[in-house]
Amino acid sequence: MNRDYILIEDPEDPRIAAYRDIRERDLVGREGKFVAEGKTVLNVLFANARMEAESVFLRENRVDGMTELLAKIPADVPIYVGSGAVMDQIAGFHMHRGVLAIGRRVDSPSVEELLDSLPDEALVVALAGIANHDNMGSIFRNAAAFGVDAIVMDQGSCDPLYRKAIRVSVGAALKVPFAREGSAEAIVDALMARGFDVLAMSPQGALDMADVKPGNRTALLLGAEGPGLPPHLMERLTTVRISMRTDFDSLNVAAASAIALHRLWRG
Incomplete structure (x- = not known):
């Protein structure tokens, strides 16, 4: 699959701000958005019309094994890629899965x-x-x-x-x-x-x-x-x-x- 990835080398890159300090931001909420973590969860996210992804963030050594998942990601959803060290600095702890996405609900029924x-x-x-x-x-x-x-x-x-x-x-x-x-x-x-x-x-x-x-x-x-x-x-x-x-x-x-x-x- 030919797909352009956005390389993240600076933990302070504003394009990746939604992934910063995941644990701390969990405590205060994400304004209706959520963090999806792990390959299995992302497969559910991209198979479900009730949810949308805003972006995906992958550890660089996970990309080659993600062919099936990457094929499900819409072309307008940016895919960020970074080293393990950069991802860990952004998230605030060791991200051993190395697979993240920011999503939001499409509908919120009563x-x-x-x-x-x-x-x-x-x-x-x-x-x-x-x-x-x-x-x-x-x-x-x-x-x-x-x-x-x-x-x-x-x-x-x-x-x-x-x-x-x-x-x-x-x-x-x-x-x-x-x-x-x-x-x-x-x-x-x-x-x-x-x-x-x-x-x-x-x-x-x-x-x-x-x-x-x-x-x-x-x-x-x-x-x-x-x-x-x-x-x-x-x-x-x-x-x-x-x-x-x-x-x-x-x-x-x-x-x-x-x-x-x-x-x-x-x-």
Whole structure:
């Protein structure tokens, strides 16, 4: 493939400013943009119409092995190339993968808009207060694996497009449609108004997941580890649990989501 690359030799080059000090900028946000890291994640990015790439930045020794990926990159997306030393200085730490891109969402639907776009048969994950980026990324990965149509989450949940969440999700955060806004109560109301059976997961749930018979429209509601879901919310809903040994408290929320979604998967 014949393609012009832009060689970056100066870590202060203004053309590469979006990649500078990645970890620190993760903490303050990127004005609606995100960092995609690694070959697998970039393959998802360039196969997904819901996301766009603004630029790509490669370590020079990775270029020769990126033929298939480079063929997917639109001609108007600049591809920057730099040495390992220069890339590390720009990023602020050692970038052993040497494959980065800056992306942005093409669409940012509201919870109601996203739910209204779903088919008559749909599986949804709803999240309340999931603030850990590792858990968020793992939940998205599980959702992609088990055919979830959409993820809706309250404003108290962390951004799925945080760099670490995208990386842990292996790109699923760029693939599974999601909306993030409002309260858990408002999300439950929106789901119920559209005919979803909302299953609230709790270690004290009344119904064993193994006994659940999912309907055409099912939503699995997950809360943060520790506090879990608010009691007043669970009082409105069917509560479900994953049975386990009585001498142990609970599963990690991401692990619990995998077990529950496998049970609900229509595939």
